[in-house]
Amino acid sequence: MPSLLVNIDVPDVAAAEGFYVRAFGFTVGRRIGPGAVELLGAGVPLYLLQKAAGTPVSAASSARRDYGRHWTPVHLDVVVDEVEPALARALAEGATVEGPIREAVWGRMALLADPWGHGVCIVQFKGRGYDELISPAT
The missing domain is CATH 3.10.180.10 (2,3-Dihydroxybiphenyl 1,2-Dioxygenase, domain 1)
Incomplete structure (x- = not known):
């Protein structure tokens, strides 16, 4: 495995x-x-x-590392018990918030960037989490 x-x-x-x-x-x-x-x-x-x-990302690429805010399809989701205190800590440490806290049937989420431009979401599940989207409660 x-x-x-x-x-x-x-x-x-x-x-x-x-x-x-x-x-x-x-x-x-x-x-x-x-x-x-x-x-x-x-x-x-x-x-x-x-x-x-500024260093090369690989020997096969001409791309260079850039730590300004950048988009990539891969990011971290940090699962927490409560969004607000986690968001406050992240902001105090230099993160940048990228919108209001989002509400969904599965929970809540705050989008931000770490101080080096990497995307990070703070996720708080509620109920059955993502299972709220795919199957009824039994």
Whole structure:
């Protein structure tokens, strides 16, 4: 069975560690050299990898790392008990909110960007969570 690791490139591992620990309550697992740290508490390990802005994203691409707000189809959803306190912590640590809190039958969600431009959603489930969308309660 495959497993999943999440990696996030950041220009400053120490600053990113502080953000994710203080904003979302992750804990430090291992330090993997001076440019990488493992964060735990999300169900899968989250690795912060120091990569300077402007460096190539791969040997096969001409794209360069840019830590301004950018869109990608992959983002983090951080599941919390309550949106407002988690959002307040994230904003205090430098996140940028990208709209009002959204309400849905499955729960509530706040969209934001971390200080390095990565998309992050804060999700609070209610009732049966996503199952509210697919099957009636029994």
